[in-house]
Ligand code: HEM
C-alpha cells in the first residue's frame with residue numbers, strides 16, 4: 029500500500045489503479061457480490077411484473093399506453109452513457125484525470141437526460157391517461173419496476189457527481205480509482221437492467 | 237461513546253450479542269405470555285387481538301432480531317480470528333450493518349407503544365396483512381422495521397463473503413478452513429441471494445398499504461399468492477441461514493472435546509454447499525395447500541426430501557467424530573451433543589411435512605409449530621448456546637461457570653422437550669396454530685398444560701444463563717489463550733480477549749486444524765508468516781450510527797405520511813414528506829461526509845506491539 033501511495037503521489041499510477049491496494053481489490057470484489065444481490069432484487073421485480081402485467085383492472089393496458097419512439101430515445105441515451113463510462117475508465121487507465129473527468133461528466137449528463145425523459149413519460153401517463161400507482165395491479169408493477177430502475181439512475185448520477193468532485197479535490201489516486209471503477213460497474217449494471225426493461229416491459233407490452 | 241463509534245469487529249460482536257440478547261428476552265417474554273394464555277381452555281388472560289400481536293411479534297422478533305444477531309455476534313467475534321485476519325474486509329460497513337439492524341429492531345418494537353403491533357403472523361400473509369384486515373400501523377412497522385434491519389443483514393453478508401475470500405492467512409486454502417468459517421461463508425452467500433427477494437416483497441407490501449398500490453389486492457387485479465411466493469423464496473433459504481451456522485458451531489465444538497479430527501471434513505463442506513443450493517429449490521413446500529396443483533406439489537415434495545440426504549451425512553459425521561474419541565462433557569459439548577438427537581427429530585418431522593398429501597393434514601396445526609421449534613430452538617438455539625459457552629472466554633477473557641452451565645443445559649433441554657414434544661400430538665389431534673384459545677374436553681387440556689410448564693422451565697434455564705453471565709462478569713479476566721486446552725483452530729493461539737489487531741504476526745497455516753497440527757508436531761504456537769511490522773488500523777467513526785438514525789427517521793416519516801394528526805404542524809411535516817426527507821438528508825449527508833473526508837486510519841508501531 030505504501031509504495032502504491034508513493035507512486036500515486038509522483039503522478040505515476042500503477043496500470044490498474046483500482047486493484048493496486050487490498051482495499052481496492054476488496055471494494056471491487058464486494059461490488060460484484062452486491063451486484064449479484066441487485067440481480068436478485070430486479071429479478072423479483074421482473075417476476076412480479078410478469079405475473080401482473082395483464083391485470084389492468086379496466087385501466088389502460090400496455091399497448092394503449094406506451095410510445096416506443098420516446099422509450100427508444102431514452103434507451104439510446106442510456107446506452108451511449110454506458111459507452112462514455114467505458115471511455116472514462118480507459119482514460120483512468122491511461123492516467124489522464126482531466127479526460128476522465130470530462131467523460132464522467134458526459135455520462136452524468138446523459139443519465140440526467142434519460143431521467144428527464146422518464147419523468148416526462150410518467151407525468152404524461154398520470155395526467156393524460158389516468159394511469160397512476162393505484163389504477164391497477166399492472167400500473168403498480170410498472171411504476172415499481174421502472175421507478176426502481178429510475179431511482180437507481182438518480183442515485184448513480186448523484187454518486188458519480190460526488191466522485192467528480194472528489195477527483196477535482198484529490199486527483200486520481202489508488203484511493204479514488206476503485207470508487208470510480210466501481211461506479212462504472214454500477215452504471216453498466218443499470219444499463220443492462222434497462223435493456224431487460226425495454227424488452228420485457230415495453231416491447232412485450234406493445235406486441236404481446 | 238466508544239461503543240457508538242467502534243469499528244472493531246470484536247466490539248461489534250459484543251454489541252450484536254447484547255442487542256440480540258435484549259430482543260431475545262423480549263421474544264421470550266412474548267412466548268411466555270402466549271403459553272400462559274394457552275395453559276387452559278377458554279382462557280381470558282389475553283384477548284384475541286393481543287394474542288395475534290404477540291404471536292406475530294414473537295416469531296418476527298425471534299427470527300430477525302433474536303437469533304440472527306447472536307449468529308452475527310459469533311461470526312464477528314470468531315471468523316477473522318479463525319482465518320487469521322486482522323480485521324474484516326469493511327470495518328465501516330460492519331458497524332453500519334449493526335446499527336441499521338438495531339434501529340430496524342427498535343422501530344419494529346416501537347409498535348407496542350405507538351398504536352398496535354403487527355398482527356398478521358410473522359409471515360404477514362396477504363390479504364390478512366393488507367389495510368382491509370389490518371388497519372392499524374402494525375404491519376407498517378413490520379414492513380419498514382424489517383426492511384431497515386434486513387439492510388444490516390445484507391451488508392453483513394457481503395462483508396463476510398469478501399473477508400473470507402480475500403483475508404485468509406497464508407496457507408489457509410479453502411479446504412483448510414474451519415467448518416464454522418465455511419458455514420459462515422455459505423450462509424453469507426444465501427443471505428446475498430435470499431434477502432433481496434424479501435426486500436422487494438416488503439416494498440410491495442408497503443406500497444400496497446401506504447401508497448394504495450394493488451400488488452396483492454384482488455379487487456385491483458393483484459394476487460395474494462404472489463406474496464407467499466416472494467416470502468418463501470426468501471423464507472426457506474432463511475431457515476438455512478439460521479441452521480448452517482449452528483452446524484458450523486457443532487462441527488467446531490465436537491472435535492475439540494472429542495480430541496479428534498472432524499470426521500469426513502470434505503463431505504461436510506460439500507453437504508453444506510448442497511444444502512444451500514437445495515434450499516433455494518424447495519420454497520413452495522410451504523404452499524402445498526394453496527392449490528399449486530399436483531405436479532408442482534410433487535416436484536417440491538421430492539426436492540424437499542432430498543435435503544435430508546446431505547443433512548443426514550452431517551449427523552453421521554458428528555457421530556463418527558465422537559466415536560472412539562476421548563469425549564469431555566463440558567457445557568459447550570453438552571449443548572452440542574444435545575443438539576444432535578433434537579435436531580434430528582426436527583428433520584424427521586420435516587420429511588413428514590414434505591409429503592404433500594400428508595401436509596394437507598399437518599398444515600397450520602401444532603405439528604408444524606413443533607417441527608420448526610425442534611429445528612430452530614432444538615437446533616439453532618442449542619447450537620448458539622454451545623457456541624456462546626465455547627467462545628465466551630475468547631470474547632470476554634472469562635470462563636463461564638461450568639456448574640451453572642450444566643444447570644442451564646439440563647433445565648433448558650428438559651423444558652424444551654416438554655414444551656414442544658407434546659405439540660406434535662396436539663397437532664395430530666387437530667389443534668390449530670395461531671388460535672388464541674380452544675374448547676375444553678377435546679383432549680387438548682393436559683398437553684397444553686404440560687407445554688406451558690415446559691416453557692416456564694426453559695425460562696428458568698435462561699435465568700441460569702443470565703446468572704452465569706452476571707457472576708462471571710465480576711470475576712477477573714484471566715482466561716488462558718487456549719482455555720479448553722484442546723483448541724484446534726487459530727483463535728486459540730492469541731490472548732483472550734484478543735488485542736485490537738488480533739495477530740501480532742499473521743500466522744502460517746500448514747493444515748486443517750492449524751493450531752492442533754502445530755501442537756501435535758510439538759510446537760508451542762504458530763510459525764509467523766511475516767516479520768513484526770507496523771499494523772494499519774481503521775479509525776473509529778460516528779457516521780454509521782448517524783446513517784442508521786437517518787434511515788430510522790425516514791422510515792417513521794414515510795409510515796405516517798398519510799395520517800392526519802391533531803396538531804396542524806405535525807400533519808404538515810409528515811404529509812409533505814418533510815420528516816422522510818430530513819431522515820434521508822441525514823443519511824445521504826453522512827454518506828457524503830464519508831466520501832469527502834478520507835479516513836486514512838492509524839498505525840500501531842512495532843515498539844508498541846513489543847511493549848505489551
Ligand atoms: C430435513 C430438513 C427439513 C424439512 C424436510 C423441512 C420441511 C418443512 C415443511 C414441508 C414445512 C411446511 C409445513 C406447513 O406449513 O405445512 C416446514 C415448515 C417450517 N420449517 Fe422446516 N424443514 C426442514 C428443516 C428446517 C430447518 C433447518 C428449519 C429452521 C432452522 C426449518 C424451519 C421451518 C419453519 C420456521 C417452518 C414454518 C413456517 C411457517 O410459519 O409456516 N425447517 N418445514
Ligand SMILES: [Cu+2]
Pocket residue numbers: 471472475518519521522
Ligand atoms: Cu421450508
